[in-house]
Amino acid sequence: MATKFPSPAWLQTLSDKLNADERYAQIARNWEGDMCVVIEPSGPLTEQQFYYLDLWHGKCRKTEILKDLSGVKPKYVLTATYDNISRIMKGELDPMQAMMTRKLQVRGSMAYMMRNVPTVLDFVRCAREVTTEILS
Amino acid sequence: MQPILKVNLTTGVTSEYVIPAEWERDYLGGASLAARLLYPVLTLDLDPFSPESPLLFLNGPLSGTAGPAVGRFVVCGKSPATRLWAESNCGGFWGPELRFCGYDGLWITGKAERPVYIWLSDGKLEIRDAAAVWGKDTYESQSIIKSEIGVPGAHVLTIGPAGENGVLFAGLLCDHGRAAGRTGLGAVAGSKNFKAIAVKGTKKIPLAQAELFAPLRSTANCALKEDNLSHVFHDLGTASVADYADYLGALPKKYFHSGTFEGVGKVSGSTMAETILAGTTTCHACVIACGRVVRLEDGAKRKGPEYETIVNFGPNLLNDDLAAITRLGELCDRYGMDTISAGGTIGLAFHLFEKGVITKKDTAGLVLHWGDVKAVEQLIHLTARHEGIGNYLAQGSKRFGQHFEAEEEAVQVNGLEVAYHDPRGFSGMALVYATSPRGACHNQSEYFVVDMGQADSSLGLKFYDRHAGAEKAANVAHHQDWQTVFNALVMCIFANVPVETVAALINTACGLDWGVEDLFCAGERAWNLKRAINNRLGLTRANDKLPKALLEPYHDGGSAGYVPPFTEMLDAYYMAREWDPETGKPTSKKLAELGLEWVAQDLWK
Numbered sequence: 204m205a206t207k208f209p210s211p212a213w214l215q216t217l218s219d220k221l222n223a224d225e226r227y228a229q230i231a232r233n234w235e236g237d238m239c240v241v242i243e244p245s246g247p248l249t250e251q252q253f254y255y256l257d258l259w260h261g262k263c264r265k266t267e268i269l270k271d272l273s274g275v276k277p278k279y280v281l282t283a284t285y286d287n288i289s290r291i292m293k294g295e296l297d298p299m300q301a302m303m304t305r306k307l308q309v310r311g312s313m314a315y316m317m318r319n320v321p322t323v324l325d326f327v328r329c330a331r332e333v334t335t336e337i338l339s
Numbered sequence: 340m341q342p343i344l345k346v347n348l349t350t351g352v353t354s355e356y357v358i359p360a361e362w363e364r365d366y367l368g369g370a371s372l373a374a375r376l377l378y379p380v381l382t383l384d385l386d387p388f389s390p391e392s393p394l395l396f397l398n399g400p401l402s403g404t405a406g407p408a409v410g411r412f413v414v415c416g417k418s419p420a421t422r423l424w425a426e427s428n429c430g431g432f433w434g435p436e437l438r439f440c441g442y443d444g445l446w447i448t449g450k451a452e453r454p455v456y457i458w459l460s461d462g463k464l465e466i467r468d469a470a471a472v473w474g475k476d477t478y479e480s481q482s483i484i485k486s487e488i489g490v491p492g493a494h495v496l497t498i499g500p501a502g503e504n505g506v507l508f509a510g511l512l513c514d515h516g517r518a519a520g521r522t523g524l525g526a527v528a529g530s531k532n533f534k535a536i537a538v539k540g541t542k543k544i545p546l547a548q549a550e551l552f553a554p555l556r557s558t559a560n561c562a563l564k565e566d567n568l569s570h571v572f573h574d575l576g577t578a579s580v581a582d583y584a585d586y587l588g589a590l591p592k593k594y595f596h597s598g599t600f601e602g603v604g605k606v607s608g609s610t611m612a613e614t615i616l617a618g619t620t621t622c623h624a625c626v627i628a629c630g631r632v633v634r635l636e637d638g639a640k641r642k643g644p645e646y647e648t649i650v651n652f653g654p655n656l657l658n659d660d661l662a663a664i665t666r667l668g669e670l671c672d673r674y675g676m677d678t679i680s681a682g683g684t685i686g687l688a689f690h691l692f693e694k695g696v697i698t699k700k701d702t703a704g705l706v707l708h709w710g711d712v713k714a715v716e717q718l719i720h721l722t723a724r725h726e727g728i729g730n731y732l733a734q735g736s737k738r739f740g741q742h743f744e745a746e747e748e749a750v751q752v753n754g755l756e757v758a759y760h761d762p763r764g765f766s767g768m769a770l771v772y773a774t775s776p777r778g779a780c781h782n783q784s785e786y787f788v789v790d791m792g793q794a795d796s797s798l799g800l801k802f803y804d805r806h807a808g809a810e811k812a813a814n815v816a817h818h819q820d821w822q823t824v825f826n827a828l829v830m831c832i833f834a835n836v837p838v839e840t841v842a843a844l845i846n847t848a849c850g851l852d853w854g855v856e857d858l859f860c861a862g863e864r865a866w867n868l869k870r871a872i873n874n875r876l877g878l879t880r881a882n883d884k885l886p887k888a889l890l891e892p893y894h895d896g897g898s899a900g901y902v903p904p905f906t907e908m909l910d911a912y913y914m915a916r917e918w919d920p921e922t923g924k925p926t927s928k929k930l931a932e933l934g935l936e937w938v939a940q941d942l943w944k
Contacts, residue, residue, distance in 0.1 A: 302567050305837070313571045
């Protein structure tokens with residue numbers, strides 16, 4: 204099934220992938236924390252979007268498309284323009300490169316993040332693998 | 340810029356040196372300008388410990404302006420350890436304070452008859468008796484001199500007993516534990532009976548377009564404060580990278596001979612933040628505040644170790660006790676010794692002891708077992724005091740290895756110990772260490788962050804795999820040029836500031852109209868000038884090499900089985916640099932392109 208990024212179907216497919224992927228389950232086995240991906244409008248995207256994922260011990264417990272960040276306090280908030288985040292999804296922009304060159308803002312516990320960089324990178328791998336189409 | 344104050348310690352004569360305007364433009368300041376100023380002085384037969392040997396303390400055009408992370412200064416000269424170009428930069432508040440005195444630099448020559456320190460207050464200079472502080476450690480010395488001066492807000496840069504005793508990796512410290520550690524210029528100061536410089540000024544920093552600079556500075560600082568990397572450095576310090584570097588097999592263990600060490604997680608920046616961290620410190624006007632303050636079991640607050648010190652006295656020696664690492668780092672700071680070189684040389688001693696090359700006979704009964712913190716502490720004392728085996732440790736790992744007929748075991752390049760970013764984890768570091776103008780240095784290009792992902796396309800950098808080979812050589816050279824600009828400004832390498840912002844700050848501070856290309860040209864010019872200085876000091880292509888250990892694969896860890904294809908990488912690097920492969924010198928054509936015809940005439944005569 205084609206899963207266009209960003210869309211509710213894409214978020215559900217990602218959740219299914221995270222819950223089925225053995226490699227992710229192994230690498231993220233100690234990860235405890237939810238996150239919200241904030242996609243800033245750019246290119247074809249005209250409105251801010253908020254994709255929430257509750258990640259726990261190598262599984263995805265819950266996903267939700269939020270209206271905003273009020274009412275949630277995710278462990279991490281990742282913010283990027285649509286153009287940059289779609290480049291990450293297409294494999295054109297490395298996630299570490301995006302974080303280190305001002306293209307993806309990360310907010311949350313840096314101590315936890317720096318201990319768990321491999322988990323973050325494998326999460327992105329899963330997201331890339333379920334992305335078959337990009338909003339254009 | 341402002342003049343440089345020249346001081347001859349033999350005669351006590353001082354004079355003001357006005358920097359030619361075209362040199363300010365072509366070299367900006369800091370280490371680049373120092374290379375231009377010292378070019379005629381740094382000759383092959385110059386003894387670094389002679390009275391003629393210079394110590395040049397220099398700021399950059401942004402130092403003290405409260406711009407983004409520009410509170411640093413450099414000290415340059417001829418290294419007693421490498422006998423090549425010496426350069427070491429340092430944070431804190433001392434550099435800006437020197438500028439507030441109305442001088443952009445201090446150029447020290449000569450040798451005092453007895454130990455002295457300099458007290459510079461605005462335009463007034465005194466050479467004072469240092470008998471009360473000679474022999475005291477760097478922390479005590481700063482405190483005693485400040486108290487003797489009695490002027491609030493004075494900042495003191497000082498050597499410790501290691502500098503007084505000629506330890507070849509002695510440095511200078513200011514603002515408690517901020518260190519100009521590398522290349523042994525603390526020992527050069529010691530050879531001049533020159534203990535310290537105290538500064539306090541009230542003058543305004545000159546800016547060509549102050550009204551334009553101010554809003555730029557403010558915007559740049561706000562953006563820098565919000566940057567991901569600033570958050571990481573603020574929260575976790577420079578050791579923030581330890582966990583990930585370990586995962587990638589880029590964090591050296593057991594003197595670069597083991598790919599894994601179970602205790603790494605106990606000593607990372609994250610662990611420090613969650614256990615003993617009690618606060619942060621900054622350099623002048625810095626919004627990052629990467630400095631650590633920790634509280635150990637005795638309840639006292641003290642400087643927390645940086646990444647290099649943590650790896651150096653931690654996994655490098657198979658020690659996972661963060662408190663012990665903190666204390667060993669403090670011991671080196673108090674003696675005034677570079678922790679990278681101290682730990683590197685001690686690591687070699689442990690390595691040779693394990694191999695049976697040195698024995699208890701050489702160590703006066705001391706057993707060097709990996710992880711034995713007490714033995715490490717004992718070796719630090721012996722080194723600083725030049726006692727027993729410390730006589731050889733004090734000369735650095737290259738000479739220590741030579742003494743025990745095992746020079747090839749020393750993990751150093753041209754006499755400077757390798758920093759803790761393993762080229763087997765990040766291949767770009769192979770070229771960085773081999774071609775750095777001051778020996779195996781990570782601050783002439785911290786290319787490991789580019790290999791990790793900080794490949795900023797706005798800088799013209801491409802992102803290659805961390806284990807890519809010759810294809811990344813030109814990228815490494817390009818990054819070295821960029822970092823050379825940082826070392827000219829003098830801007831902290833942790834400041835992730837967009838290149839357009841850096842250009843705008845320089846333009847408004849200096850009255851220039853530079854674009855990004857001009858910045859890179861200035862960086863490349865200074866990189867080649869430093870190379871030419873080293874060529875004059877005897878450096879050839881044969882010096883561009885890596886130690887044996889870094890060309891042997893790890894058996895385990897995140898980089899197991901890999902060694903950088905060094906020969907191919909170096910060939911490609913020479914092509915990118917347009918250096919002559921026979922002699923290792925920059926070609927006349929390249930030098931002319933950079934406006935260095937006068938160097939070409941000298942180098943190729």
